[in-house]
Amino acid sequence: MPVNQDQFKAIVSGRRQDARARVARCVLGGASLGYGLAVRIRNALYCSGWLRARRAGVPVISVGNLTAGGTGKTPLVVWLAGLLQDKDLRVAILTRGYKATRVAHARHQAAVGTVQPTDDEPAELASMCPEVPVIINPDRVAGAAEAVGSHAAQVLLLDDGFQHRRLARDLDIVTIDATLPFGYGKLLPAGLLREPVSGLRRAHAVVLTRSDQVGEEELLRIEKHLRQVNKELLICRAVHAPVAVRMPGENHLDLPQLRGKKVFGFCGIGNPTAFFETLERLGCTLVGSRSFNDHHRYSDECLSQIHEQATERQADLLLTTQKDWTKIAHLTQPRQKPPIACVIVRLQLVSRATDLTALIERTVSGKMSFLQSFGTQEASRSEN
Numbered sequence: 127m128p129v130n131q132d133q134f135k136a137i138v139s140g141r142r143q144d145a146r147a148r149v150a151r152c153v154l155g156g157a158s159l160g161y162g163l164a165v166r167i168r169n170a171l172y173c174s175g176w177l178r179a180r181r182a183g184v185p186v187i188s189v190g191n192l193t194a195g196g197t198g199k200t201p202l203v204v205w206l207a208g209l210l211q212d213k214d215l216r217v218a219i220l221t222r223g224y225k226a227t228r229v230a231h232a233r234h235q236a237a238v239g240t241v242q243p244t245d246d247e248p249a250e251l252a253s254m255c256p257e258v259p260v261i262i263n264p265d266r267v268a269g270a271a272e273a274v275g276s277h278a279a280q281v282l283l284l285d286d287g288f289q290h291r292r293l294a295r296d297l298d299i300v301t302i303d304a305t306l307p308f309g310y311g312k313l314l315p316a317g318l319l320r321e322p323v324s325g326l327r328r329a330h331a332v333v334l335t336r337s338d339q340v341g342e343e344e345l346l347r348i349e350k351h352l353r354q355v356n357k358e359l360l361i362c363r364a365v366h367a368p369v370a371v372r373m374p375g376e377n378h379l380d381l382p383q384l385r386g387k388k389v390f391g392f393c394g395i396g397n398p399t400a401f402f403e404t405l406e407r408l409g410c411t412l413v414g415s416r417s418f419n420d421h422h423r424y425s426d427e428c429l430s431q432i433h434e435q436a437t438e439r440q441a442d443l444l445l446t447t448q449k450d451w452t453k454i455a456h457l458t459q460p461r462q463k464p465p466i467a468c469v470i471v472r473l474q475l476v477s478r479a480t481d482l483t484a485l486i487e488r489t490v491s492g493k494m495s496f497l498q499s500f501g502t503q504e505a506s507r508s509e510n
Contacts, residue, residue: 129419130419131195131396131419131420132417135318137150137151137154138151138154138310138312138315138316138317138318139310140310151316154315154316155312155316157315157316158312158313158314158315158316158317161313161314161315162313162322165289165313165320165321165322166322168291169291169321169325172291177291177292179291179292179293179294180267180270180292180293180294181294182267182270182271182273182274182282182293182294183274184274184279184280184281184282184493184494185280185281185282185296185297185489185490185493185494186270186281186282186284186293186294186295186296186297187206187281187282187283187284187295187296187297187299187486187489187490188284188287188288188290188295188297188298188299189202189203189206189283189284189285189286189287189288189299189300189301190284190286190287190288190289190290190298190299190300190301191286191288191300191301191302191303191320192288192300192302192308192309192319192320192321192323192325192326193302193303193306193307193308193309193318193319193320194309194314194318194320194396195303195306195318195396195397195420196303196395196396196397196400196420197301197302197303197335197396197397198301198303198333198335198336198364198366198473199285199286199301200247200250200251200254200285200449201335201366201471201472201473202299202301202333202335202364202473203219203251203283203285204251204254204255204472204473205472205473205475206283206299206486207219207255207258207283208255209483209486210281210283210486210490211257211258213487215280215281215490216277216278216279216280216281217258217279217280217281217282217283218258218259218260218261218273218274218277218279218281218282218283219251219255219258219259219260219261219282219283219285220261220263220266220269220270220273220282220283220284220285220287220293221247221248221251221260221261221262221285221286222262222263222264222266222285222286222290223247223248223262223263223264247285247286247449248260248262249452249453250448250449250452251285253448253452254448259273259277259279261273261277266284266287266290266292266293267292267293270282270293280494281490288300288325288328288329289320289321296489296490296493297330297331297485297486297489298328298329298330298331299329299330299331299332299333299482300326300329300331300332300333301332301333301335302332302333302334302335302348302352303335303336303397303400304334304335304336304337304339304340304344304345304348304363305336305339305340305397305399305400306318306397307334307348307351308323308351323351323355324355326352326355326356326359327355327356329356329359330358330359330360330485331359331360331361331362331482331485332352332359332360332361332362333362333363333364333475333482334348334349334361334362334363334364335364335365335366335473336364336365336366336397336400337363337364337365337476337477338365338476339400339403345363349361360478360481360482360485361478362475362477362478362479362481362482363475363476363477363478364473364474364475364476365473365474365476366400366404366471366472366473366474367471367472367473367474368381368404368408368469368470368471369381369470369471369472370470371383371384371445371467371468371469371470372448372451372467372468372469372470373465373467374462374465374466374467378470379467381408382409384408384409384410384443385408385409385410386409386410386411387410387411387442387443388410388411388413388439388440388441388442388443389405389410389411389412389413389441389442389443389444389445390412390413390414390415390416390432390435390436390439390441390443390444390445390464391405391412391414391415391416391444391445391446392415392416392417392418392432392444392445392446392450393417393418393446393447393449393450394417394418394419394420394421394422394424394449394450394453395420395447395449395450396420398415398417401447401469402415402417404469404471405445405469408469410445413436413439413440413441414435414436414439414441416432416435422450422453423453424450424453424454424457425457426457429454429457429466432444433462433464436464437464441464442464443464443465443467444464444465444466444467445466445467445468445469446466446467446468446469447468447469447471448468448469448470448471450468451468454466
């Protein structure tokens with residue numbers, strides 16, 4: 127039976143102080159020691175060269191995070207894909223998929239049909255980047271080979287790739303949620319850190335997401351801590367900006383139309399509180415909410431219960447996230463009352479956007495120039 131993520135966070139954060147919570151923290155702390163040792167040994171083997179990363183033959187940009195749960199990686203991957211496409215580069219996205227067991231190519235036209243409901247993030251990427259191949263494969267090296275060989279990709283975006291060391295990358299960008307930057311300061315499962323914060327020494331840039339949801343003093347504190355770990359880091363700030371509401375079918379609502387509407391919000395993401403706060407900032411009257419574990423798999427029965435709760439509270443509209451929408455679109459009925467809709471968000475860099483764009487351009491153009499030069503030299507040697 128899956129652990130409720132709200133209860134888990136209450137324990138590891140120390141909010142729960144009862145006897146069971148204290149015992150649980152002791153047990154989780156012991157498990158964290160073993161996990162941390164394994165992570166450190168693995169990273170040391172790659173850093174020392176005992177384990178070698180494989181090159182894809184094209185520039186690879188990794189987007190990852192330090193903590194478990196939602197930090198805003200997907201919106202950043204979408205932003206990067208758009209940036210590279212605007213420069214007439216053929217882009218492919220590599221993702222392992224949540225509990226993925228196969229290779230699949232997700233497209234907007236078949237985002238629900240070819241990607242299983244549990245593959246929420248690949249389906250979301252496919253929907254938001256309809257012209258970009260999304261390669262789902264736990265073996266990122268094999269996925270990279272397919273992206274280059276079958277799709278002639280010139281640049282690869284490695285989704286959730288910071289802890290994946292087997293595929294070499296040319297640029298590491300890490301997203302950090304400003305509302306919970308360091309996962310309670312402890313490694314899994316005693317906290318939310320997937321590796322020690324010192325791992326940021328491998329990173330080239332950090333994007334502080336949801337930077338509008340904390341004060342300036344807290345942002346400066348986070349940035350100071352990051353620079354103490356890696357003084358060369360490029361640190362940017364970003365917000366998840368709602369742009370519209372997608373209704374059943376192809377209809378959309380403009381954001382001002384939400385003002386005053388009675389809304390029931392629900393989601394299955396890593397940071398549900400941030401989503402509900404977004405709804406309130408849009409001027410909705412939040413009459414109720416329900417959160418599920420990250421990557422929750424919805425059923426007809428589950429949606430019926432949500433509808434019942436929304437109806438009891440006389441909601442005009444049910445609102446969820448894009449990530450959840452990809453898993454429920456095939457279950458919803460266009461004429462259901464109240465209707466289910468999703469909030470469409472886009473990443474907006476609010477500081478040092480020009481610096482990050484320049485870093486990406488230098489990385490991609492420099493790697494491509496090197497590869498072209500290397501290819502010319504190899505061809506010349508063959509002729510001789």
